[in-house]
Amino acid sequence: MYFGLVIELVYPEKIPSFQAIKVIKSEEFSMPTKIAAGNWKMNGTQANILELQSISTAADQLDCETIICPPATMLTMATRFSKKVLIGGQDCHSETAGAYTGDISAQMLVDAGASCVIVGHSERRKHHDENSEIVKAKANAAVAATLTPIICVGETLQQRKSGNAVAAVSSQLEESLPKSSKIIVAYEPIWAIGTGAIPSFKEICEMHDAIRALLFRTHGKNGQKISILYGGSVKSSNATEIFSATNVDGALVGGASLKSTDFVPIMQALSKS
Numbered sequence: 001m002y003f004g005l006v007i008e009l010v011y012p013e014k015i016p017s018f019q020a021i022k023v024i025k026s027e028e029f030s031m032p033t034k035i036a037a038g039n040w041k042m043n044g045t046q047a048n049i050l051e052l053q054s055i056s057t058a059a060d061q062l063d064c065e066t067i068i069c070p071p072a073t074m075l076t077m078a079t080r081f082s083k084k085v086l087i088g089g090q091d092c093h094s095e096t097a098g099a100y101t102g103d104i105s106a107q108m109l110v111d112a113g114a115s116c117v118i119v120g121h122s123e124r125r126k127h128h129d130e131n132s133e134i135v136k137a138k139a140n141a142a143v144a145a146t147l148t149p150i151i152c153v154g155e156t157l158q159q160r161k162s163g164n165a166v167a168a169v170s171s172q173l174e175e176s177l178p179k180s181s182k183i184i185v186a187y188e189p190i191w192a193i194g195t196g197a198i199p200s201f202k203e204i205c206e207m208h209d210a211i212r213a214l215l216f217r218t219h220g221k222n223g224q225k226i227s228i229l230y231g232g233s234v235k236s237s238n239a240t241e242i243f244s245a246t247n248v249d250g251a252l253v254g255g256a257s258l259k260s261t262d263f264v265p266i267m268q269a270l271s272k273s
């Protein structure tokens, strides 16, 4: 998190005198937190705690927040073994409890030590038929349980090719957003997930700028503080360029977050950005 002191000229036509300068509280203009987040998806058993420990050791030295979202079976153990890494769930139900076999509530994630949860990942939207209305309900449930939801959005290849990517992602995000500004947004083009393909730097900038503008519209000045992550085939070889984009505040990484030797260089690139 950055802190800055902003001095606004109230009467710019006059020479700035002491009375003409309004000092705005630093936290009003704090910047988004830089976040390196790993989504382990359906990968990992107790043996992988060693990877988490290496990631945690590296995180201690770096100027960014690190989040790992392991499978639910590893949550409790993960929170015990990773002092410098925040632990998140990969999904939660919109209800607090009840007859929903196989599901996990936001409260249960908190109970297991999680501090955030991914909602609306394209793999959930696709394989579990989750639309943005469901994603919004899950995000609201997460917020109510004090978790930070990581809200995922992204366009299909067809939407990208037909020039509708920004419009598609904008409406998907607007329909998925909870009222709270204690959220993280992850832009993950579906066609870039696990494929090795990524949008051009210009396309990433254009999308992240559009998301920032939308967050200003929906959350006012708090929209500036919301971290916007890029996800989809992030590797150490492309991380530095991706992180140089103005409104890219970090990454949500799949495959390259499973091994500390792949993920730590991405964390380091973010820390330096």
Ligand code: 13P
Pocket: 039, 121, 188, 192, 193, 194, 195, 231, 232, 233, 234, 252, 253, 254, 255, 256
């Ligand atoms: P990859 O980094 O494996 O492309 O996955 C991205 C992702 O889906 C993270 O949520």
